[in-house]
Amino acid sequence: MKHIDQQQIQRLQEQARKVRRQIIAMLGEAGSGHTGGSLGAADIVTALYFWEMDIEPQRPDWEERDRFVLSKGHAAPLLYAVLAERGYFPTEYLQTLRKLGSPLQGHPDRSKLAGVDATTGSLGQGISWAVGMALAGKMDHKDYRVYSLLGDGELEEGMVWEAAMAAAHYRLDNLVAFIDFNGLQIDGPVAEVMSPLPIPAKFAAFGWEVLQIDGNDMRQILEALNCARVVKGRPTAIIARTVKGKGCSFIENKVEWHGVAPKGEEIARALAELDM
Protein backbone atom coordinates (compact mmCIF):
# COMPACT_ATOMS: atom_id res chain seq x y z
CA MET A 1 0.00 0.00 0.00
CA LYS A 2 1.30 3.38 -0.93
CA HIS A 3 0.12 6.56 0.73
CA ILE A 4 -1.99 8.77 -1.52
CA ASP A 5 -2.29 12.49 -0.85
CA GLN A 6 -3.73 15.41 -2.75
CA GLN A 7 -0.34 16.93 -3.44
CA GLN A 8 0.83 13.77 -5.18
CA ILE A 9 -2.34 13.61 -7.20
CA GLN A 10 -1.83 17.18 -8.37
CA ARG A 11 1.77 16.43 -9.26
CA LEU A 12 0.72 13.43 -11.32
CA GLN A 13 -2.09 15.34 -13.02
CA GLU A 14 0.42 18.00 -13.97
CA GLN A 15 2.78 15.34 -15.26
CA ALA A 16 0.00 13.74 -17.33
CA ARG A 17 -0.72 17.14 -18.84
CA LYS A 18 2.94 17.44 -19.88
CA VAL A 19 2.78 13.95 -21.34
CA ARG A 20 -0.28 14.93 -23.38
CA ARG A 21 1.51 18.00 -24.68
CA GLN A 22 4.42 15.82 -25.74
CA ILE A 23 2.03 13.45 -27.48
CA ILE A 24 0.47 16.26 -29.51
CA ALA A 25 3.82 17.80 -30.40
CA MET A 26 5.31 14.45 -31.34
CA LEU A 27 2.37 13.39 -33.49
CA GLY A 28 2.21 16.82 -35.11
CA GLU A 29 5.85 16.49 -36.10
CA ALA A 30 5.42 12.89 -37.27
CA GLY A 31 2.36 13.69 -39.36
CA SER A 32 0.78 10.33 -38.60
CA GLY A 33 0.01 8.13 -35.61
CA HIS A 34 -2.63 7.32 -33.03
CA THR A 35 -3.82 10.38 -31.19
CA GLY A 36 -7.08 9.38 -29.51
CA GLY A 37 -5.92 6.31 -27.60
CA SER A 38 -2.62 7.90 -26.61
CA LEU A 39 -4.31 10.90 -25.00
CA GLY A 40 -7.06 8.83 -23.38
CA ALA A 41 -4.75 6.52 -21.47
CA ALA A 42 -2.19 9.18 -20.51
CA ASP A 43 -3.29 9.31 -16.87
CA ILE A 44 -2.88 5.55 -16.42
CA VAL A 45 0.60 5.27 -17.91
CA THR A 46 1.75 8.42 -16.12
CA ALA A 47 0.57 6.94 -12.82
CA LEU A 48 2.49 3.75 -13.52
CA TYR A 49 5.82 5.36 -14.36
CA PHE A 50 5.69 8.30 -11.95
CA TRP A 51 4.09 6.66 -8.93
CA GLU A 52 3.57 2.93 -9.06
CA MET A 53 6.47 1.17 -10.70
CA ASP A 54 9.81 0.37 -9.10
CA ILE A 55 12.15 1.38 -11.92
CA GLU A 56 15.49 3.04 -12.51
CA PRO A 57 15.56 4.93 -15.81
CA GLN A 58 19.36 4.89 -15.76
CA ARG A 59 19.28 1.09 -15.63
CA PRO A 60 16.56 0.05 -18.07
CA ASP A 61 17.74 -3.59 -17.96
CA TRP A 62 17.75 -3.83 -14.15
CA GLU A 63 16.54 -7.35 -13.48
CA GLU A 64 14.46 -6.51 -10.41
CA ARG A 65 12.51 -3.71 -12.09
CA ASP A 66 8.78 -3.64 -12.50
CA ARG A 67 7.77 -4.06 -16.12
CA PHE A 68 5.21 -2.51 -18.43
CA VAL A 69 3.83 -3.99 -21.62
CA LEU A 70 1.89 -1.69 -23.90
CA SER A 71 -0.31 -4.37 -25.41
CA LYS A 72 -2.19 -1.71 -27.36
CA GLY A 73 1.06 -0.88 -29.10
CA HIS A 74 -0.46 1.80 -31.30
CA ALA A 75 -0.45 4.07 -28.25
CA ALA A 76 3.34 4.19 -28.68
CA PRO A 77 3.43 8.02 -28.56
CA LEU A 78 2.07 7.81 -25.00
CA LEU A 79 4.74 5.34 -23.94
CA TYR A 80 7.49 7.39 -25.58
CA ALA A 81 6.30 10.62 -23.99
CA VAL A 82 6.23 9.01 -20.55
CA LEU A 83 9.65 7.38 -20.96
CA ALA A 84 11.19 10.64 -22.13
CA GLU A 85 9.60 12.64 -19.33
CA ARG A 86 10.76 10.02 -16.85
CA GLY A 87 14.34 10.38 -18.09
CA TYR A 88 14.92 7.24 -20.12
CA PHE A 89 16.10 9.31 -23.08
CA PRO A 90 16.25 12.99 -24.09
CA THR A 91 12.88 14.52 -24.96
CA GLU A 92 14.42 15.69 -28.26
CA TYR A 93 14.15 12.09 -29.45
CA LEU A 94 10.39 12.52 -29.50
CA GLN A 95 10.67 14.62 -32.63
CA THR A 96 11.98 11.58 -34.53
CA LEU A 97 8.82 9.52 -34.03
CA ARG A 98 8.03 7.34 -37.06
CA LYS A 99 10.98 8.69 -39.03
CA LEU A 100 13.53 6.57 -40.84
CA GLY A 101 16.23 5.31 -38.52
CA SER A 102 14.47 6.45 -35.36
CA PRO A 103 14.41 4.27 -32.24
CA LEU A 104 10.83 5.51 -31.86
CA GLN A 105 9.14 3.13 -34.23
CA GLY A 106 5.47 3.42 -35.12
CA HIS A 107 4.88 0.64 -32.61
CA PRO A 108 7.22 -0.06 -29.66
CA ASP A 109 10.35 -2.08 -30.46
CA ARG A 110 12.42 -3.10 -27.45
CA SER A 111 15.47 -3.85 -29.56
CA LYS A 112 15.60 -0.24 -30.76
CA LEU A 113 14.71 1.72 -27.62
CA ALA A 114 15.98 1.07 -24.10
CA GLY A 115 13.14 1.30 -21.61
CA VAL A 116 10.63 -0.48 -23.83
CA ASP A 117 10.07 -3.82 -22.11
CA ALA A 118 8.16 -5.59 -24.87
CA THR A 119 7.90 -5.32 -28.62
CA THR A 120 4.23 -4.90 -29.39
CA GLY A 121 1.86 -3.61 -32.02
CA SER A 122 0.08 -6.72 -33.13
CA LEU A 123 -2.94 -6.69 -30.84
CA GLY A 124 -3.39 -9.47 -28.31
CA GLN A 125 0.27 -10.41 -28.16
CA GLY A 126 1.38 -7.98 -25.47
CA ILE A 127 -0.76 -9.48 -22.74
CA SER A 128 0.70 -12.92 -23.50
CA TRP A 129 4.16 -11.41 -23.27
CA ALA A 130 3.24 -9.86 -19.92
CA VAL A 131 1.97 -13.23 -18.67
CA GLY A 132 5.33 -14.77 -19.65
CA MET A 133 7.20 -12.06 -17.76
CA ALA A 134 5.04 -12.56 -14.69
CA LEU A 135 5.61 -16.31 -14.87
CA ALA A 136 9.36 -15.72 -14.99
CA GLY A 137 9.08 -13.54 -11.89
CA LYS A 138 7.24 -16.27 -10.00
CA MET A 139 9.69 -18.91 -11.22
CA ASP A 140 12.66 -16.87 -10.00
CA HIS A 141 10.93 -15.88 -6.73
CA LYS A 142 11.37 -12.23 -7.59
CA ASP A 143 9.14 -9.47 -6.30
CA TYR A 144 8.80 -7.46 -9.47
CA ARG A 145 5.35 -6.71 -10.80
CA VAL A 146 4.16 -6.65 -14.38
CA TYR A 147 1.69 -4.12 -15.75
CA SER A 148 -0.03 -4.10 -19.09
CA LEU A 149 -2.41 -1.82 -20.95
CA LEU A 150 -4.90 -3.24 -23.41
CA GLY A 151 -7.46 -1.56 -25.60
CA ASP A 152 -11.12 -2.48 -25.34
CA GLY A 153 -11.21 -3.25 -29.03
CA GLU A 154 -8.14 -5.41 -28.51
CA LEU A 155 -10.29 -7.73 -26.39
CA GLU A 156 -11.81 -8.94 -29.65
CA GLU A 157 -8.56 -10.84 -30.29
CA GLY A 158 -8.97 -14.45 -29.16
CA MET A 159 -5.40 -14.58 -27.95
CA VAL A 160 -6.25 -12.13 -25.15
CA TRP A 161 -8.51 -14.76 -23.63
CA GLU A 162 -5.90 -17.48 -23.99
CA ALA A 163 -3.60 -15.22 -22.00
CA ALA A 164 -6.33 -14.35 -19.50
CA MET A 165 -6.92 -18.06 -18.89
CA ALA A 166 -3.23 -18.74 -18.38
CA ALA A 167 -2.73 -15.78 -16.02
CA ALA A 168 -5.51 -17.00 -13.74
CA HIS A 169 -4.46 -20.64 -14.03
CA TYR A 170 -0.95 -19.80 -12.89
CA ARG A 171 -2.27 -17.50 -10.15
CA LEU A 172 -0.26 -14.52 -11.32
CA ASP A 173 -0.97 -11.96 -8.61
CA ASN A 174 2.09 -10.05 -9.82
CA LEU A 175 0.20 -9.12 -12.99
CA VAL A 176 -2.10 -6.12 -13.47
CA ALA A 177 -3.87 -5.46 -16.75
CA PHE A 178 -5.53 -2.14 -17.44
CA ILE A 179 -8.30 -2.19 -20.00
CA ASP A 180 -8.51 1.20 -21.70
CA PHE A 181 -12.28 1.22 -21.99
CA ASN A 182 -12.93 4.19 -24.25
CA GLY A 183 -15.67 2.44 -26.20
CA LEU A 184 -14.25 3.19 -29.63
CA GLN A 185 -12.23 1.32 -32.23
CA ILE A 186 -11.20 2.21 -35.78
CA ASP A 187 -14.46 1.31 -37.49
CA GLY A 188 -16.74 2.72 -34.79
CA PRO A 189 -18.06 2.04 -31.28
CA VAL A 190 -16.85 -1.32 -29.95
CA ALA A 191 -20.45 -2.17 -29.08
CA GLU A 192 -21.34 -1.92 -32.77
CA VAL A 193 -18.23 -3.31 -34.47
CA MET A 194 -17.83 -6.44 -32.36
CA SER A 195 -18.94 -6.10 -28.80
CA PRO A 196 -16.53 -7.31 -26.12
CA LEU A 197 -19.09 -6.27 -23.48
CA PRO A 198 -19.59 -6.86 -20.63
CA ILE A 199 -15.87 -6.63 -19.95
CA PRO A 200 -15.82 -6.94 -16.13
CA ALA A 201 -17.93 -10.11 -16.12
CA LYS A 202 -15.66 -11.73 -18.70
CA PHE A 203 -12.48 -11.17 -16.70
CA ALA A 204 -14.24 -12.20 -13.50
CA ALA A 205 -15.40 -15.42 -15.16
CA PHE A 206 -11.82 -16.09 -16.22
CA GLY A 207 -10.77 -15.89 -12.58
CA TRP A 208 -9.36 -12.38 -12.36
CA GLU A 209 -9.86 -9.81 -9.63
CA VAL A 210 -11.80 -7.04 -11.35
CA LEU A 211 -11.80 -3.35 -10.48
CA GLN A 212 -13.77 -0.68 -12.32
CA ILE A 213 -12.63 2.92 -12.29
CA ASP A 214 -12.68 6.20 -14.13
CA GLY A 215 -9.37 5.92 -15.97
CA ASN A 216 -9.02 9.67 -16.26
CA ASP A 217 -9.35 10.19 -12.49
CA MET A 218 -5.88 10.07 -10.97
CA ARG A 219 -7.06 9.27 -7.46
CA GLN A 220 -9.09 6.31 -8.67
CA ILE A 221 -6.13 5.00 -10.67
CA LEU A 222 -3.84 5.14 -7.64
CA GLU A 223 -6.40 3.55 -5.36
CA ALA A 224 -6.96 0.73 -7.85
CA LEU A 225 -3.21 0.11 -8.04
CA ASN A 226 -3.11 -0.05 -4.24
CA CYS A 227 -5.99 -2.53 -4.23
CA ALA A 228 -4.22 -4.70 -6.82
CA ARG A 229 -1.14 -4.92 -4.60
CA VAL A 230 -3.02 -6.78 -1.90
CA VAL A 231 -4.77 -9.25 -4.20
CA LYS A 232 -3.33 -12.73 -3.70
CA GLY A 233 -3.55 -15.77 -5.92
CA ARG A 234 -5.00 -14.14 -9.02
CA PRO A 235 -4.24 -11.38 -11.51
CA THR A 236 -6.05 -8.06 -11.46
CA ALA A 237 -7.92 -6.43 -14.32
CA ILE A 238 -8.59 -2.73 -13.92
CA ILE A 239 -11.38 -1.77 -16.29
CA ALA A 240 -10.68 1.90 -16.75
CA ARG A 241 -13.40 4.00 -18.35
CA THR A 242 -11.59 6.67 -20.35
CA VAL A 243 -12.39 9.39 -22.81
CA LYS A 244 -10.57 8.76 -26.05
CA GLY A 245 -8.66 11.93 -26.91
CA LYS A 246 -8.96 13.23 -23.34
CA GLY A 247 -7.71 16.77 -22.87
CA CYS A 248 -8.38 18.11 -26.37
CA SER A 249 -12.05 19.00 -26.79
CA PHE A 250 -12.19 18.59 -30.54
CA ILE A 251 -10.53 15.16 -30.37
CA GLU A 252 -12.45 13.73 -27.43
CA ASN A 253 -14.75 10.81 -28.17
CA LYS A 254 -14.33 11.16 -31.92
CA VAL A 255 -13.70 7.87 -33.63
CA GLU A 256 -12.09 9.58 -36.62
CA TRP A 257 -9.21 10.62 -34.33
CA HIS A 258 -8.19 7.01 -33.67
CA GLY A 259 -5.31 6.89 -36.09
CA VAL A 260 -4.89 10.46 -37.28
CA ALA A 261 -2.29 13.02 -36.19
CA PRO A 262 -3.11 16.68 -35.57
CA LYS A 263 -1.97 19.13 -38.22
CA GLY A 264 -1.30 22.89 -38.41
CA GLU A 265 -3.97 24.81 -36.50
CA GLU A 266 -5.06 21.66 -34.74
CA ILE A 267 -1.67 21.32 -33.09
CA ALA A 268 -1.75 24.86 -31.78
CA ARG A 269 -5.31 24.49 -30.55
CA ALA A 270 -4.59 21.18 -28.80
CA LEU A 271 -1.47 22.56 -27.12
CA ALA A 272 -3.37 25.64 -26.02
CA GLU A 273 -6.07 23.52 -24.44
CA LEU A 274 -3.44 21.48 -22.65
CA ASP A 275 -1.68 24.56 -21.35
CA MET A 276 -4.24 25.46 -18.71
Added chain:
Amino acid sequence: MKKIATRDAYGKALVELGKQHQDVVVLDADLSKSTKTADFAREFPERFINAGIAEQNMVGMAAGLASAGKTVYASTFAIFATGRAFEVVRNSVAYSNMNVKLCASHAGITVGEDGGSHQSVEDIALMRSMPNMTVVVPADGVSAAQAVFAIYDIKGPAYLRLGRPAVPVIYQENSPFKIGQANRLRRGKDAAIIACGIMVGKALEAAQQLAQEGIEVAVVDMHTIKPLDEAIIIELARETGAILTVEEHSIIGGLGSAVCETVCAQYPVPVIRMGINDSFGQSGGPDELLQYYGLTVEKIVNNVRDLMRKK
Protein backbone atom coordinates in the same frame (compact mmCIF):
# COMPACT_ATOMS: atom_id res chain seq x y z
CA MET B 1 20.00 -50.64 -38.14
CA LYS B 2 19.19 -48.76 -34.95
CA LYS B 3 16.16 -46.50 -35.18
CA ILE B 4 15.09 -43.56 -33.07
CA ALA B 5 12.54 -40.79 -33.62
CA THR B 6 13.96 -37.28 -33.64
CA ARG B 7 11.26 -36.25 -31.17
CA ASP B 8 12.45 -38.93 -28.74
CA ALA B 9 16.00 -37.70 -29.07
CA TYR B 10 14.73 -34.17 -28.45
CA GLY B 11 12.99 -35.17 -25.24
CA LYS B 12 16.08 -36.83 -23.82
CA ALA B 13 18.46 -34.08 -24.91
CA LEU B 14 16.20 -31.46 -23.37
CA VAL B 15 16.56 -33.10 -19.96
CA GLU B 16 20.36 -33.04 -20.31
CA LEU B 17 20.25 -29.42 -21.43
CA GLY B 18 18.08 -28.59 -18.43
CA LYS B 19 20.64 -30.14 -16.11
CA GLN B 20 23.40 -28.02 -17.59
CA HIS B 21 21.52 -24.75 -17.86
CA GLN B 22 19.26 -23.37 -15.16
CA ASP B 23 17.83 -20.75 -17.53
CA VAL B 24 16.15 -23.34 -19.75
CA VAL B 25 12.35 -23.26 -19.51
CA VAL B 26 10.11 -25.55 -21.53
CA LEU B 27 6.60 -24.82 -22.77
CA ASP B 28 4.10 -27.11 -24.41
CA ALA B 29 0.51 -26.88 -25.58
CA ASP B 30 -1.07 -30.05 -24.21
CA LEU B 31 1.03 -32.35 -26.37
CA SER B 32 3.92 -33.00 -24.02
CA LYS B 33 3.59 -36.77 -24.27
CA SER B 34 3.78 -36.58 -28.06
CA THR B 35 6.45 -33.88 -28.38
CA LYS B 36 8.38 -35.62 -25.58
CA THR B 37 8.73 -32.51 -23.44
CA ALA B 38 7.04 -34.65 -20.77
CA ASP B 39 10.51 -36.00 -19.92
CA PHE B 40 11.65 -32.49 -19.01
CA ALA B 41 8.40 -31.79 -17.17
CA ARG B 42 8.96 -34.84 -14.98
CA GLU B 43 12.56 -33.88 -14.21
CA PHE B 44 12.06 -30.12 -13.80
CA PRO B 45 8.38 -29.45 -13.02
CA GLU B 46 9.21 -25.95 -11.78
CA ARG B 47 10.64 -25.05 -15.19
CA PHE B 48 7.88 -26.51 -17.30
CA ILE B 49 4.76 -24.60 -18.27
CA ASN B 50 1.80 -26.16 -19.98
CA ALA B 51 0.00 -23.52 -22.03
CA GLY B 52 -2.96 -25.76 -22.70
CA ILE B 53 -4.42 -25.90 -26.18
CA ALA B 54 -3.48 -22.30 -26.90
CA GLU B 55 -0.48 -22.11 -29.21
CA GLN B 56 -0.60 -18.38 -29.80
CA ASN B 57 -0.44 -17.67 -26.09
CA MET B 58 2.27 -20.27 -25.65
CA VAL B 59 4.49 -18.42 -28.11
CA GLY B 60 3.58 -15.04 -26.63
CA MET B 61 4.44 -16.25 -23.12
CA ALA B 62 7.67 -17.68 -24.49
CA ALA B 63 8.67 -14.20 -25.65
CA GLY B 64 7.85 -12.75 -22.23
CA LEU B 65 9.86 -15.42 -20.43
CA ALA B 66 12.78 -14.87 -22.80
CA SER B 67 12.70 -11.12 -22.21
CA ALA B 68 13.08 -11.90 -18.50
CA GLY B 69 16.25 -13.89 -19.15
CA LYS B 70 14.99 -17.40 -19.85
CA THR B 71 16.04 -19.60 -22.75
CA VAL B 72 12.71 -20.96 -23.84
CA TYR B 73 12.05 -24.20 -25.69
CA ALA B 74 8.44 -24.24 -26.85
CA SER B 75 6.95 -27.33 -28.39
CA THR B 76 3.83 -28.48 -30.13
CA PHE B 77 3.09 -30.06 -33.51
CA ALA B 78 4.73 -28.28 -36.45
CA ILE B 79 1.38 -27.44 -38.03
CA PHE B 80 0.31 -25.44 -34.96
CA ALA B 81 3.71 -24.01 -34.00
CA THR B 82 4.34 -22.51 -37.42
CA GLY B 83 0.81 -22.24 -38.79
CA ARG B 84 -1.59 -21.43 -35.99
CA ALA B 85 0.92 -19.23 -34.18
CA PHE B 86 2.67 -17.87 -37.27
CA GLU B 87 2.19 -14.19 -36.70
CA VAL B 88 3.01 -14.45 -32.99
CA VAL B 89 6.25 -16.18 -33.90
CA ARG B 90 6.85 -13.49 -36.48
CA ASN B 91 6.22 -10.46 -34.25
CA SER B 92 6.80 -11.53 -30.65
CA VAL B 93 9.75 -13.85 -31.35
CA ALA B 94 11.50 -13.15 -34.67
CA TYR B 95 10.88 -9.41 -35.06
CA SER B 96 11.73 -8.81 -31.41
CA ASN B 97 14.67 -11.26 -31.66
CA MET B 98 13.75 -13.15 -28.50
CA ASN B 99 15.66 -16.17 -27.29
CA VAL B 100 12.93 -18.67 -28.09
CA LYS B 101 13.46 -22.08 -29.64
CA LEU B 102 10.39 -23.38 -31.41
CA CYS B 103 10.87 -27.13 -31.39
CA ALA B 104 8.05 -28.66 -33.36
CA SER B 105 7.38 -32.34 -33.67
CA HIS B 106 5.14 -34.28 -36.06
CA ALA B 107 6.40 -32.39 -39.08
CA GLY B 108 5.74 -33.67 -42.58
CA ILE B 109 3.52 -36.48 -43.85
CA THR B 110 5.01 -39.15 -41.59
CA VAL B 111 2.58 -37.96 -38.92
CA GLY B 112 0.63 -40.69 -40.65
CA GLU B 113 -2.88 -41.71 -39.71
CA ASP B 114 -3.98 -38.36 -38.25
CA GLY B 115 -4.13 -37.14 -41.83
CA GLY B 116 -3.63 -33.95 -43.81
CA SER B 117 -4.95 -31.55 -41.17
CA HIS B 118 -2.00 -32.50 -38.97
CA GLN B 119 0.69 -32.92 -41.60
CA SER B 120 2.78 -29.80 -41.93
CA VAL B 121 4.37 -29.55 -45.37
CA GLU B 122 4.81 -25.77 -45.34
CA ASP B 123 6.60 -25.12 -42.06
CA ILE B 124 10.14 -24.83 -43.42
CA ALA B 125 8.94 -22.29 -45.97
CA LEU B 126 7.15 -20.27 -43.30
CA MET B 127 10.03 -20.22 -40.83
CA ARG B 128 12.70 -19.70 -43.45
CA SER B 129 11.06 -16.51 -44.68
CA MET B 130 11.46 -14.79 -41.31
CA PRO B 131 14.43 -12.54 -40.60
CA ASN B 132 16.39 -13.54 -37.44
CA MET B 133 15.15 -17.13 -37.59
CA THR B 134 17.51 -20.10 -37.70
CA VAL B 135 15.95 -23.21 -39.23
CA VAL B 136 17.28 -26.68 -38.40
CA VAL B 137 16.00 -30.00 -39.76
CA PRO B 138 17.94 -32.89 -38.22
CA ALA B 139 18.28 -36.18 -40.08
CA ASP B 140 18.35 -38.60 -37.18
CA GLY B 141 18.24 -38.96 -33.43
CA VAL B 142 21.92 -38.21 -32.91
CA SER B 143 21.93 -34.96 -34.83
CA ALA B 144 18.58 -33.97 -33.32
CA ALA B 145 20.13 -34.19 -29.87
CA GLN B 146 23.16 -32.23 -31.03
CA ALA B 147 20.86 -29.59 -32.50
CA VAL B 148 19.09 -29.12 -29.17
CA PHE B 149 22.41 -28.02 -27.68
CA ALA B 150 23.57 -26.10 -30.75
CA ILE B 151 20.51 -23.86 -30.88
CA TYR B 152 20.94 -23.07 -27.19
CA ASP B 153 24.13 -21.22 -28.11
CA ILE B 154 22.46 -19.03 -30.73
CA LYS B 155 20.90 -16.48 -28.28
CA GLY B 156 18.04 -15.76 -30.63
CA PRO B 157 15.10 -17.44 -32.31
CA ALA B 158 15.39 -20.88 -33.84
CA TYR B 159 13.07 -23.44 -35.38
CA LEU B 160 13.85 -27.13 -34.86
CA ARG B 161 11.84 -29.51 -37.06
CA LEU B 162 11.23 -32.92 -35.54
CA GLY B 163 9.43 -36.02 -36.74
CA ARG B 164 7.11 -38.61 -35.29
CA PRO B 165 8.37 -41.99 -36.55
CA ALA B 166 11.55 -43.80 -35.60
CA VAL B 167 14.16 -43.29 -38.32
CA PRO B 168 17.54 -44.96 -38.87
CA VAL B 169 20.49 -43.52 -36.98
CA ILE B 170 23.10 -42.38 -39.48
CA TYR B 171 25.53 -40.45 -37.27
CA GLN B 172 27.99 -41.44 -34.57
CA GLU B 173 27.65 -39.73 -31.20
CA ASN B 174 30.81 -37.73 -31.85
CA SER B 175 30.01 -36.71 -35.43
CA PRO B 176 30.52 -33.00 -36.00
CA PHE B 177 27.39 -30.82 -35.99
CA LYS B 178 27.61 -27.12 -36.60
CA ILE B 179 24.71 -24.79 -37.31
CA GLY B 180 24.99 -23.46 -40.85
CA GLN B 181 27.52 -26.03 -41.92
CA ALA B 182 26.17 -28.92 -43.98
CA ASN B 183 27.54 -32.42 -43.50
CA ARG B 184 29.06 -34.07 -46.54
CA LEU B 185 28.27 -37.75 -46.08
CA ARG B 186 29.46 -39.14 -49.39
CA ARG B 187 31.64 -37.94 -52.21
CA GLY B 188 30.79 -38.33 -55.88
CA LYS B 189 31.25 -36.56 -59.19
CA ASP B 190 28.23 -37.67 -61.24
CA ALA B 191 25.50 -35.86 -59.32
CA ALA B 192 24.78 -34.49 -55.86
CA ILE B 193 21.88 -35.20 -53.54
CA ILE B 194 21.13 -32.50 -51.00
CA ALA B 195 18.66 -33.76 -48.45
CA CYS B 196 17.33 -32.84 -45.04
CA GLY B 197 15.49 -34.57 -42.23
CA ILE B 198 14.42 -38.16 -42.61
CA MET B 199 15.22 -38.13 -46.33
CA VAL B 200 18.96 -38.04 -45.65
CA GLY B 201 18.98 -41.72 -44.74
CA LYS B 202 17.07 -42.58 -47.91
CA ALA B 203 19.47 -40.49 -49.99
CA LEU B 204 22.39 -42.47 -48.61
CA GLU B 205 20.67 -45.75 -49.48
CA ALA B 206 20.01 -44.49 -52.99
CA ALA B 207 23.65 -43.45 -53.39
CA GLN B 208 24.78 -46.94 -52.34
CA GLN B 209 22.51 -48.53 -54.95
CA LEU B 210 23.74 -46.16 -57.64
CA ALA B 211 27.34 -46.90 -56.72
CA GLN B 212 26.71 -50.53 -57.59
CA GLU B 213 25.89 -49.34 -61.11
CA GLY B 214 29.05 -47.27 -61.16
CA ILE B 215 27.30 -43.96 -60.60
CA GLU B 216 29.06 -41.91 -57.92
CA VAL B 217 26.73 -39.53 -56.17
CA ALA B 218 27.65 -36.98 -53.51
CA VAL B 219 25.29 -36.86 -50.53
CA VAL B 220 24.98 -33.84 -48.28
CA ASP B 221 22.87 -33.46 -45.15
CA MET B 222 21.66 -29.86 -45.25
CA HIS B 223 20.53 -29.89 -41.63
CA THR B 224 20.48 -26.12 -41.43
CA ILE B 225 18.12 -24.57 -43.96
CA LYS B 226 18.88 -21.11 -42.62
CA PRO B 227 21.52 -19.81 -42.55
CA LEU B 228 22.07 -21.88 -45.67
CA ASP B 229 25.50 -23.35 -46.39
CA GLU B 230 25.76 -21.74 -49.81
CA ALA B 231 29.45 -22.56 -50.18
CA ILE B 232 28.85 -26.28 -50.24
CA ILE B 233 25.97 -25.90 -52.71
CA ILE B 234 28.16 -24.01 -55.14
CA GLU B 235 30.95 -26.52 -54.59
CA LEU B 236 28.58 -29.39 -55.40
CA ALA B 237 27.23 -27.61 -58.46
CA ARG B 238 30.78 -27.13 -59.71
CA GLU B 239 31.94 -30.65 -58.92
CA THR B 240 28.91 -32.62 -60.12
CA GLY B 241 26.96 -30.32 -62.44
CA ALA B 242 23.61 -31.67 -61.31
CA ILE B 243 21.72 -31.47 -58.00
CA LEU B 244 18.78 -33.40 -56.59
CA THR B 245 17.09 -32.00 -53.49
CA VAL B 246 15.02 -34.29 -51.29
CA GLU B 247 12.79 -33.23 -48.42
CA GLU B 248 9.67 -34.31 -46.59
CA HIS B 249 8.10 -30.92 -47.25
CA SER B 250 6.46 -29.06 -50.09
CA ILE B 251 8.74 -28.45 -53.04
CA ILE B 252 7.59 -24.84 -52.73
CA GLY B 253 9.60 -22.78 -50.27
CA GLY B 254 11.64 -25.42 -48.49
CA LEU B 255 15.07 -26.95 -49.00
CA GLY B 256 14.62 -27.35 -52.75
CA SER B 257 13.67 -23.72 -53.18
CA ALA B 258 16.55 -22.57 -51.00
CA VAL B 259 19.04 -24.59 -53.01
CA CYS B 260 17.57 -23.33 -56.29
CA GLU B 261 17.85 -19.73 -55.14
CA THR B 262 21.56 -20.22 -54.57
CA VAL B 263 22.20 -22.31 -57.68
CA CYS B 264 20.28 -20.00 -60.02
CA ALA B 265 21.97 -16.90 -58.75
CA GLN B 266 25.50 -18.18 -58.41
CA TYR B 267 26.22 -21.33 -60.41
CA PRO B 268 23.34 -22.52 -62.62
CA VAL B 269 23.16 -26.30 -63.11
CA PRO B 270 20.14 -28.61 -63.57
CA VAL B 271 18.21 -29.23 -60.34
CA ILE B 272 15.37 -31.63 -59.59
CA ARG B 273 13.37 -31.00 -56.44
CA MET B 274 11.84 -33.99 -54.70
CA GLY B 275 9.24 -33.38 -52.02
CA ILE B 276 5.50 -33.00 -51.68
CA ASN B 277 4.36 -31.72 -55.04
CA ASP B 278 2.08 -28.83 -54.03
CA SER B 279 -0.51 -30.97 -52.33
CA PHE B 280 -1.78 -31.75 -48.85
CA GLY B 281 -1.21 -35.06 -47.12
CA GLN B 282 -3.78 -37.67 -46.10
CA SER B 283 -4.26 -40.53 -43.67
CA GLY B 284 -2.15 -43.63 -43.97
CA GLY B 285 0.85 -45.34 -42.45
CA PRO B 286 4.04 -43.24 -42.54
CA ASP B 287 5.80 -45.61 -44.94
CA GLU B 288 2.70 -45.94 -47.11
CA LEU B 289 2.53 -42.18 -47.35
CA LEU B 290 6.19 -41.82 -48.24
CA GLN B 291 5.55 -44.37 -50.96
CA TYR B 292 2.38 -42.62 -52.15
CA TYR B 293 4.06 -39.23 -52.37
CA GLY B 294 7.14 -40.66 -54.04
CA LEU B 295 9.62 -40.10 -51.25
CA THR B 296 11.38 -43.43 -51.69
CA VAL B 297 14.87 -44.72 -52.35
CA GLU B 298 13.69 -46.02 -55.72
CA LYS B 299 12.42 -42.60 -56.80
CA ILE B 300 15.64 -40.95 -55.67
CA VAL B 301 17.60 -43.42 -57.80
CA ASN B 302 15.36 -42.76 -60.81
CA ASN B 303 15.60 -39.02 -60.37
CA VAL B 304 19.39 -39.14 -60.24
CA ARG B 305 19.39 -41.03 -63.54
CA ASP B 306 17.02 -38.46 -65.09
CA LEU B 307 19.12 -35.67 -63.70
CA MET B 308 22.32 -37.03 -65.24
CA ARG B 309 20.67 -36.99 -68.66
CA LYS B 310 20.08 -33.26 -68.20
CA LYS B 311 23.72 -32.47 -67.68
